[in-house]
Each structure stands twice: as C-alpha cells, then as structure tokens.
Amino acid sequence: MNDVLVLDKQQTRAGLDPLRVLDAVAVALVALSRGEVSAPPRIAAQAPGGLLGAMPAYVPGIGLAAKLVSVFATPGQVGRSSHRGLVALFDEHDGRVQALLDAEPLTAVRTAASATQSMRALRPQPSRVAVIGTGVQAAAQLAMLAALDASMPVVVGGRDGTRAAELAARHPKAETASIEDAVRDADVVFCCTGATEPVFPRAWLRPDAHVSSVGGSHGHELDPAVLADGALFAEWPGAVTAPPPAGAYELQGIDPARVTLLGAVLDGAHPGRGGRGGLTVFKSTGHGALDVAAAAVVHDWARAHGIGTAVAM
Structure with missing residues (x-):
C-alpha cells in the first residue's frame, strides 16, 4: 500500500x-x-x-x-x-x-487555459473580448482572462441577463450585452456554452475575429459557415478524425488537412495567423x-x- x-x-x-x-x-x-x-x-x-x-x-x-x-x-x-x-x-x-x-x-480551468492559449497564439492583444455563456465554463474563462490581464475589456453575452450581470461582476473590466452585440463588437469570442445548435450566425462575426469554441459536448455550438470560412485549429488530430464524444461534432467530415494543431503554433512550427487577416477558429474537444x-x-x-x-x- x-x-x-x-x-x-x-x-x-x-x-x-x-x-x-x-x-x-x-x-x-x-x-x-x-x-x-x-x-x-x-x-x-x-x-x-x-x-x-x-x-x-x-x-x-x-x-x-x-x-x-x-x-x-x-x-x-x-x-x-x-x-x-x-x-x-x-x-x-x-x-x-x-x-x-x-x-x-x-476541467473548467484547463479548458479555459487551452482556449486562452488559442487567443495568445492567433489573436494576441485584442481590443475587446466576448465571453458567450453564463455557466461554470464561462466563469472559468472570465477568471483566466482576469488573471492574464485584468485591464482587458470583456463583454459577457448570454440568454439570461441576470446571470450574465452576476458573472460580469467578477471581472474588473467586464460589461454585459446581448449575444449579438457581444459578438459583433469583439475581436475574440469565447464560446462557453452547453449548446446543441449554433449559438450565433457567421454574419455577426468580424472578418478577422478569432473564435474559441469549448462547448458542444452534445451537439454543434458553431454555425457551419464559421467552420467553412475560418482557418481551423484544434488540440489534437482526433478532433477531426474521431467521432464524438472524442472528436468534435463541428469537425466531422472536414478535411483533416484544413486543421492545424494549436501546439504547432505555440511551438513556432506553424505561423498561425502569420500576419494575415481572416477568421480563425479554435475548436476544443478537451484532451x-x-x-x-x-x-x-x-x-x-x-x-x-x-x-x-x-x-x-
């Protein structure tokens, strides 16, 4: 023993x-x-x-x-x-x-860490960040952002305005807005929901936004058009090649060659956004x-x- x-x-x-x-x-x-x-x-x-x-x-x-x-x-x-x-x-x-x-x-903190690393690698120094969701994962994401840079402006968007306000009160620079307003105004959007269908349409996103999606354990959190338009990143190859619950619902059927591992960007082996504009999407399955x-x-x-x-x- x-x-x-x-x-x-x-x-x-x-x-x-x-x-x-x-x-x-x-x-x-x-x-x-x-x-x-x-x-x-x-x-x-x-x-x-x-x-x-x-x-x-x-x-x-x-x-x-x-x-x-x-x-x-x-x-x-x-x-x-x-x-x-x-x-x-x-x-x-x-x-x-x-x-x-x-x-x-x-799980909540390591997931927030992975999502935050995607922001640091693909859309560093954003002028405005949106956290979509009002549950445990959204709270962990907000806490991670506050620990990283408490001066970074953050807007919390959710269906429940009261819960969004309670969550925003935990961050010194957080405000609340509708999901649409939060997404439209953000350089970086963290999707932290338990959704089984897309939370917002592609049209709400800025052309050069970064989206980090950590929800969708039971279905799609992202609009298929977001996946179609964006440069795609994931934690591991099986996010694309393995069926759920190991892989991501949103990445099923997508050419694996379209998906870059986030670690390769952190390692310097891949340029990530590389100075180019355009939409970037990190789809997390956890690992x-x-x-x-x-x-x-x-x-x-x-x-x-x-x-x-x-x-x-």
Whole structure:
C-alpha cells in the first residue's frame, strides 16, 4: 500500500493557479503537436441523460493521469450541462497512485487555459473580448482572462441577463450585452456554452475575429459557415478524425488537412495567423494531456503546502 493524497473540490480549486495551469497546458499542447503524448481517444458510456467518459494520458516530463468525467444535461435548463468526476494522478516511473482530485474545477480551468492559449497564439492583444455563456465554463474563462490581464475589456453575452450581470461582476473590466452585440463588437469570442445548435450566425462575426469554441459536448455550438470560412485549429488530430464524444461534432467530415494543431503554433512550427487577416477558429474537444498538466500543477501545490488527506490504498 501507499498513501494517496485526496483533495476535495475546494482544495483542488485552490491549487489551480491560472497562470501556472496556462503554462502547463501550453507544454501539453506542444507535446501533442509533436506526437509525444500517449493517449487513446476518449471513450464513453452513454446513459439516458448524458455520458461517462474515460481519458487516460501520459505527457513526458509532466506525468501520467486518467480522468473519469460525467457530462449530463442540467434538468430544466436548456443549453446547460455539468461535468463531474475525478482525476487520478499516477507516478510515471513506478505506476503508484499519487493523488485523487476533483475533476469539475480542474476541467473548467484547463479548458479555459487551452482556449486562452488559442487567443495568445492567433489573436494576441485584442481590443475587446466576448465571453458567450453564463455557466461554470464561462466563469472559468472570465477568471483566466482576469488573471492574464485584468485591464482587458470583456463583454459577457448570454440568454439570461441576470446571470450574465452576476458573472460580469467578477471581472474588473467586464460589461454585459446581448449575444449579438457581444459578438459583433469583439475581436475574440469565447464560446462557453452547453449548446446543441449554433449559438450565433457567421454574419455577426468580424472578418478577422478569432473564435474559441469549448462547448458542444452534445451537439454543434458553431454555425457551419464559421467552420467553412475560418482557418481551423484544434488540440489534437482526433478532433477531426474521431467521432464524438472524442472528436468534435463541428469537425466531422472536414478535411483533416484544413486543421492545424494549436501546439504547432505555440511551438513556432506553424505561423498561425502569420500576419494575415481572416477568421480563425479554435475548436476544443478537451484532451487527457491537458488534465495531466493541470493535475500536476495541483499536486505540486498541495505537496508544497501540506494540503489534502493522505489515504492508504
């Protein structure tokens, strides 16, 4: 037996320093683009109200982990879903279980980190950013943007004006607007919804906007015209070639040659926007390598501060 460090939701959240997760996720994305990550496509068991996914991954120099996560629609709230589960972190050398973490805050923060890296790589220094959505993922995205640059103007757009206002109040420079006004005025649009159909039409976007879509676990979040017009980026090749839930609904049937891995841009192997104008689109499916990166950040923090409960297993 060995002692396993168990962290509850509050402890896991406390260890998710946004900037450290941002850096760790960049390393994982680059490793993905270089083909250095060992991870099978996500598998899932389907239940009437949602799915239970399994996501193991090994990232050299970061660690070995596996996530079990359920994605279920929120009853009575159209377009909302929950992500609940756990992440098990293992020693990459001898296979011992090192820690068990709460998957919900970890997933939200690592997803926001991946989306933010797409902005940094493809549309740096925007004059105005829109966050579309008012749930857990939108809140994580707003917090990540505040940690990166609290002076960056942000507008929150959502169907529920009250929830949008409550979310915007968490950011020193955030305002609220309708989804249409938020999208039309933004250089960068973060789509953070549980939508099963496109949230807005292509016509609302600026010609040179960057769109980051992290929602759509149950269907399409983006207008097909956005995909048709944009230069496309993803975290891993299977976002295009694997069927959902591993791949993205929006990318099914698209020529894989059209999709560039975000890590290749971060690594300097691909020019990204490269000084050219035009629409860029990052479609996130999530990936086990990102969970490994975030889990390692939390584990290092917990050990350094003596946080968590040691359980013999």
